[in-house]
Amino acid sequence: MKTVPVSESKPSEGISAAELSNRFGQFLNDAIAKLNDDQSTVDKLNQQFVKGELSDVHQLMIASEKASLGLELTVQVRNKAVEAYQEIMRMQI
């Protein structure tokens, strides 16, 4: 998973809020695309195993765990984002 360096996300360097949110959106998009790739790798290996062409089962297991962990991470990040949004919405102005 690619992470955005902290220095890049400093708002004081003349980056507008729109630009920042764009970057965050792009980051999330990339993460989802990567997750999808992981899952299709698992599907491909599954297919090979069922056909009896895959002799090393550990590859399948590792790919499967990677996809599972990626999904859980994504869901947790999403939960944190929703939590933060709700926190801001509750703020008194």
Added chain:
Amino acid sequence: MFLLSKPGFQLMERALDASALRQKVIANNVANVDTPYFKRSDVRFEELLQQEMNGASLEGRRTDPRHFYIGRPAVPMEPKVVQDGSTSINNNLNNVDVDYEMSLMAKNQLRYNVMIQQVNNDLKKIRTAIGGR
């Protein structure tokens, strides 16, 4: 359930069916180790599946049972039980070798475990995605 009707998942289901059938066939072979004139059977699934999936022909995806099949005859992928009549290791024409059957059974169990684990993982992923937790 639309989430689980993707081809990969259905393929795993069919493969599990084949694995369960193979278990029954092997158990039957072992049970008949002393039966005169008995010939052992095998389940053929992987080779048939390979032939189907590695074939050069393209198959049209059907979204409705009333649609025509495109590119392939309408045969669902089924495991086949074939009898091995070519060998015999006993004077009464029985050809069950218990050691061989046991190793086949162990292999089949490993395959079954891997596949059932993958199916469970798939279901767990979908559940995580739905629940958002």
